[in-house]
Amino acid sequence: MTGAAIPGARYFEDFAVGDVIESQSATLTESQIMDFALAWDPQPFHVSKPAAEASMFGGLIASGFHTLALTFRLFWQGGPIQHTNLGGLGLDNLRWPKPVRPGDTLRVTVEVLELRPSSSRPFGHVRLKYTTRNQHDETVLTAELLHLVAKRPG
Amino acid sequence: MTGAAIPGARYFEDFAVGDVIESQSATLTESQIMDFALAWDPQPFHVSKPAAEASMFGGLIASGFHTLALTFRLFWQGGPIQHTNLGGLGLDNLRWPKPVRPGDTLRVTVEVLELRPSSSRPFGHVRLKYTTRNQHDETVLTAELLHLVAKRPG
Numbered sequence: 001m002t003g004a005a006i007p008g009a010r011y012f013e014d015f016a017v018g019d020v021i022e023s024q025s026a027t028l029t030e031s032q033i034m035d036f037a038l039a040w041d042p043q044p045f046h047v048s049k050p051a052a053e054a055s056m057f058g059g060l061i062a063s064g065f066h067t068l069a070l071t072f073r074l075f076w077q078g079g080p081i082q083h084t085n086l087g088g089l090g091l092d093n094l095r096w097p098k099p100v101r102p103g104d105t106l107r108v109t110v111e112v113l114e115l116r117p118s119s120s121r122p123f124g125h126v127r128l129k130y131t132t133r134n135q136h137d138e139t140v141l142t143a144e145l146l147h148l149v150a151k152r153p154g
Numbered sequence: 155m156t157g158a159a160i161p162g163a164r165y166f167e168d169f170a171v172g173d174v175i176e177s178q179s180a181t182l183t184e185s186q187i188m189d190f191a192l193a194w195d196p197q198p199f200h201v202s203k204p205a206a207e208a209s210m211f212g213g214l215i216a217s218g219f220h221t222l223a224l225t226f227r228l229f230w231q232g233g234p235i236q237h238t239n240l241g242g243l244g245l246d247n248l249r250w251p252k253p254v255r256p257g258d259t260l261r262v263t264v265e266v267l268e269l270r271p272s273s274s275r276p277f278g279h280v281r282l283k284y285t286t287r288n289q290h291d292e293t294v295l296t297a298e299l300l301h302l303v304a305k306r307p308g
Contacts, residue, residue, distance in 0.1 A: 039223075039227070040223035040224070040226065040227050041223070041226055041227065041230065042227075042230065043230070043236075043239060045241070055240070056240060056241070057241070064242050064245075065219070065222060065223045065226060068219060068222075069193075069194040069195070069219045069223070070194070072194065072195055072219060073193070073194050073195065073196075076195065076196065076197070082197075085197060086209070086210060087199070087210070087211075088218050088250065089249065089250065090247070090248050090249040090250060091218075091245070091248040091297075092246060092247060092248070093244070093246060094244050094245040094246070094248070095243065095244040096242065096243065096244060143245075
C-alpha cells in the first residue's frame with residue numbers, strides 16, 4: 001500500500017465492471033472429498049459410501065464448503081489480486097445448484113460486478129461474482145464476494 | 155426418510171422460528187490457521203508472519219473460509235440435524251466483522267429464521283442464522299444457511 005506499485009499487480013483502478021477472469025481447473029478426487037468433509041462437514045453423504053448411495057444424491061458428493069474453498073483457491077492462484085487484495089468483507093447469494101462428485105474437474109469464471117472506491121482510504125470495494133462449473137459445463141456454485149482491493153500507490 | 159423416526163433426531167416439525175441452539179467451542183491454533191490457508195486461501199496475512207504484521211491486521215488472521223468451515227463443524231457436531239439434514243441449498247449475507255487470530259476460541263449460536271415445508275416432498279426448507287463469537291464475545295462471523303431438513307416419517 002505504500003511505496004511503488006508492484007509490476008503486473010492488478011490494483012483497484014485496473015478493474016472495470018464486466019471484466020471476466022478465467023481460472024485454471026482442478027480435478028477433485030474421492031479422497032480429497034472425504035478428507036475435507038471428515039474435518040469440516042462430516043455429513044453421511046460426504047463421508048460414508050453406503051450412506052451416500054442411500055441418500056437423495058445416489059453417491060458421495062463434495063461438501064459445499066469444499067467447493068467454495070476450492071473456488072477461491074483456483075481464482076487466487078491465477079494471480080490477479082495476489083498483491084492487492086487486502087481482505088474480504090463478506091459473501092452473498094451463494095448457491096450450490098448441482099452436486100460435485102469424485103472425479104469432477106472444476107474451473108471458475110469471475111466477473112466484476114461493482115466497484116466502489118473509498119474516498120479517504122487507499123483501497124476500494126470490489127464485488128466479484130464467482131461461477132464454478134464442472135467438466136460438463138454445469139454450474140455447481142455461484143457466489144458474490146466483496147473484496148477490499150488496494151488502490152495504485154502514488 | 156423412510157421407515158421409523160430416529161429417536162432423538164430433530165425433524166422439520168421439531169423446529170420453530172426463534173429457536174436458538176448453542177454449539178460447543180473450539181480454540182484455533184496458529185498452525186491450524188496457517189495449514190488451512192496454505193491449502194485454500196494462501197493470502198500473505200494468512201500464511202506469512204512478516205507479511206501479516208505489515209498488513210492492516212497487524213498479525214496473522216484466519217481465512218474467512220476457515221472460520222466458516224469451523225462454524226459449520228461446531229454446529230454439526232452438536233447433533234441437532236445430524237440425522238435429518240438432507241443437504242444445503244445456499245448461504246446468504248455472510249459477513250466477517252472481526253478477524254480471527256491464533257488462540258481465539260470460537261463458539262456458534264444458531265437461530266431458526268424461517269421454515270417452509272414442501273407440500274409434496276418429505277422435507278422442508280429451514281433457514282438458520284449462524285453467529286460465531288470469540289472469547290471476548292465479539293462477533294467474528296454471521297451467515298444464513300438454507301437447509302433441507304427431513305420431515306418426521308409416517
